[in-house]
Amino acid sequence: MFAVTILGNNSALPMHDRHPTAQVVTYDEHLMLVDCGEATQMQMTRYKIRRSKIHHIFISHLHGDHYFGLAGLLNSYSLNGRKDDLHLYASPPLMEILHLQFQAANTELTYHLHFHPLTAEGRIMEEKKYTVDCFPVTHRIACWGFLFREKEKLRKLIPEKLKEFAIPSNFYSRLKTGEDYIDRDGNVILNDWVARPGGQARSYAFCADTKYEENIIERVKGVNLLYHESTYLDDLRERARLRFHSTAKEAATIALKAGVGRLLIGHFSSKYEELDEFQIEAERVFANSELALEGVTYRV
Amino acid sequence: MFAVTILGNNSALPMHDRHPTAQVVTYDEHLMLVDCGEATQMQMTRYKIRRSKIHHIFISHLHGDHYFGLAGLLNSYSLNGRKDDLHLYASPPLMEILHLQFQAANTELTYHLHFHPLTAEGRIMEEKKYTVDCFPVTHRIACWGFLFREKEKLRKLIPEKLKEFAIPSNFYSRLKTGEDYIDRDGNVILNDWVARPGGQARSYAFCADTKYEENIIERVKGVNLLYHESTYLDDLRERARLRFHSTAKEAATIALKAGVGRLLIGHFSSKYEELDEFQIEAERVFANSELALEGVTYRV
Numbered sequence: 001m002f003a004v005t006i007l008g009n010n011s012a013l014p015m016h017d018r019h020p021t022a023q024v025v026t027y028d029e030h031l032m033l034v035d036c037g038e039a040t041q042m043q044m045t046r047y048k049i050r051r052s053k054i055h056h057i058f059i060s061h062l063h064g065d066h067y068f069g070l071a072g073l074l075n076s077y078s079l080n081g082r083k084d085d086l087h088l089y090a091s092p093p094l095m096e097i098l099h100l101q102f103q104a105a106n107t108e109l110t111y112h113l114h115f116h117p118l119t120a121e122g123r124i125m126e127e128k129k130y131t132v133d134c135f136p137v138t139h140r141i142a143c144w145g146f147l148f149r150e151k152e153k154l155r156k157l158i159p160e161k162l163k164e165f166a167i168p169s170n171f172y173s174r175l176k177t178g179e180d181y182i183d184r185d186g187n188v189i190l191n192d193w194v195a196r197p198g199g200q201a202r203s204y205a206f207c208a209d210t211k212y213e214e215n216i217i218e219r220v221k222g223v224n225l226l227y228h229e230s231t232y233l234d235d236l237r238e239r240a241r242l243r244f245h246s247t248a249k250e251a252a253t254i255a256l257k258a259g260v261g262r263l264l265i266g267h268f269s270s271k272y273e274e275l276d277e278f279q280i281e282a283e284r285v286f287a288n289s290e291l292a293l294e295g296v297t298y299r300v
Numbered sequence: 301m302f303a304v305t306i307l308g309n310n311s312a313l314p315m316h317d318r319h320p321t322a323q324v325v326t327y328d329e330h331l332m333l334v335d336c337g338e339a340t341q342m343q344m345t346r347y348k349i350r351r352s353k354i355h356h357i358f359i360s361h362l363h364g365d366h367y368f369g370l371a372g373l374l375n376s377y378s379l380n381g382r383k384d385d386l387h388l389y390a391s392p393p394l395m396e397i398l399h400l401q402f403q404a405a406n407t408e409l410t411y412h413l414h415f416h417p418l419t420a421e422g423r424i425m426e427e428k429k430y431t432v433d434c435f436p437v438t439h440r441i442a443c444w445g446f447l448f449r450e451k452e453k454l455r456k457l458i459p460e461k462l463k464e465f466a467i468p469s470n471f472y473s474r475l476k477t478g479e480d481y482i483d484r485d486g487n488v489i490l491n492d493w494v495a496r497p498g499g500q501a502r503s504y505a506f507c508a509d510t511k512y513e514e515n516i517i518e519r520v521k522g523v524n525l526l527y528h529e530s531t532y533l534d535d536l537r538e539r540a541r542l543r544f545h546s547t548a549k550e551a552a553t554i555a556l557k558a559g560v561g562r563l564l565i566g567h568f569s570s571k572y573e574e575l576d577e578f579q580i581e582a583e584r585v586f587a588n589s590e591l592a593l594e595g596v597t598y599r600v
Contacts, residue, residue, distance in 0.1 A: 062404040104362040
């Protein structure tokens with residue numbers, strides 16, 4: 001499974017039982033947390049997130065609605081006696097803030113917290129089956145988007161064909177990467193005869209808080225699922241611009257221009273109690289648009 | 301009205317839909333916040349606390365479950381365009397933590413935040429009708445209890461008697477403090493003839509996180525309402541001692557020895573889903589014991 005579960009879809013001022021930004025990205029048995037607004041740990045309980053499975057936390061930027069729940073979560077891990085290492089990716093000042101908080105409380109975490117300061121675009125994490133990259137978005141303070149990309153899938157071998165062409169098993173791993181096999185007599189066994197495509201590699205891009213900025217398009221081109229904030233509706237596009245936020249129409253425009261599979265919009269301003277208009281406005285530009293709803297899991 | 305509303309009654313690990321410590325003390329139109337665990341601002345919304353009426357916040361100590369909701373609340377005030385000054389009373393490191401957080405977010409509050417570092421026992425606030433004192437309790441780090449005490453009530457004048465004894469109106473304020481009146485001929489008009497008692501001054505003591513410590517008794521002697529933590533039940537008194545917390549029995553013992561009117565217990569460990577046993581254990585020692593329940597307002 002490759003999916004994202006929304007724990008908070010509201011902008012800074014919590015209201016209408018909506019919460020500040022937090023998402024859990026699941027890849028098979030790996031859980032990763034993206035942003036951690038206040039009360040994220042309560043939302044995890046509410047939506048039965050297996051929080052002990054989280055080993056990587058990515059914080060997009062240091063506005064409180066994206067990290068004020070982090071210190072509480074880190075504390076709770078310690079109270080639960082966590083032993084597993086935890087990796088935290090965020091702008092450099094966060095380490096100092098956490099350090100002061102732990103120091104004031106005389107807290108020694110029961111686990112090792114690795115802090116990875118975000119300072120430049122690029123690869124920040126690599127696992128066997130997927131990678132995570134960060135890229136800058138345009139907000140009032142330094143702010144990072146994250147791209148979760150499955151590695152190119154290996155080709156699937158066809159057992160009866162391997163037998164038929166008598167291919168030695170020590171060549172199987174090379175077949176999986178697409179190589180042809182040449183036997184002792186110089187006969188070429190085309191890869192296509194003994195293997196089939198492994199399925200398309202999938203990707204999810206999280207664009208954090210950002211104003212409408214076409215620089216993003218190149219970064220998220222063709223992803224299966226794009227999360228783009230849409231704090232306001234189109235009639236407040238001027239306010240969005242001034243506050244370095246986006247409208248639903250703008251989010252959908254990015255999705256359209258980047259040719260993504262599906263668009264997820266969120267970070268709704270507290271001034272909107274109802275969200276229907278967001279859906280309508282986004283769909284008008286990009287049909288495959290959805291609201292990011294709390295507690296809902298969206299497959300990549 | 302003089303009352304306290306519980307917003308969080310759980311210990312550090314939020315669970316069973318219980319929240320970390322936060323209470324609102326109301327005196328007439330004045331609201332004061334005591335501790336501000338994570339998600340306090342959401343609890344304020346849930347229980348319809350008029351948060352704009354809060355001008356004073358008291359933080360007992362810097363364990364996260366007593367202040368991790370503060371930065372979010374301060375931020376939200378700013379997002380709502382608050383103009384009124386806000387006074388914050390807490391251990392000195394909190395100011396540095398908040399400063400770093402605001403700096404990282406490039407936040408300028410829309411209102412003036414006055415920080416009052418807590419460093420010694422004594423009077424920290426005086427209003428027309430009540431005072432607030434802090435006193436040390438015994439926890440793993442510096443920790444303060446708070447005593448909210450109504451000033452001695454002025455005596456109530458009896459209009460028809462004032463007329464009968466022809467007391468000049470410029471002497472009324474001295475009558476209210478209990479003085480007798482002596483007229484030009486040397487006749488003594490006893491205060492009791494023209495005024496009646498103003499009612500008893502009330503008081504509320506919040507004892508924060510503390511182990512069983514008889515030093516507290518003197519500080520909270522005879523208060524109308526005492527909040528004393530009871531993280532555990534008696535069978536875990538050893539664990540309570542080691543962690544500088546108290547049991548229900550210990551809280552009730554303090555209440556009994558201090559001769560208070562009523563005891564409120566809270567800060568229940570997450571290991572207890574049901575709380576009935578706390579009530580039973582406390583009542584056995586001190587009959588007038590109650591559980592601090594979230595959303596409930598207790599009159600002083």
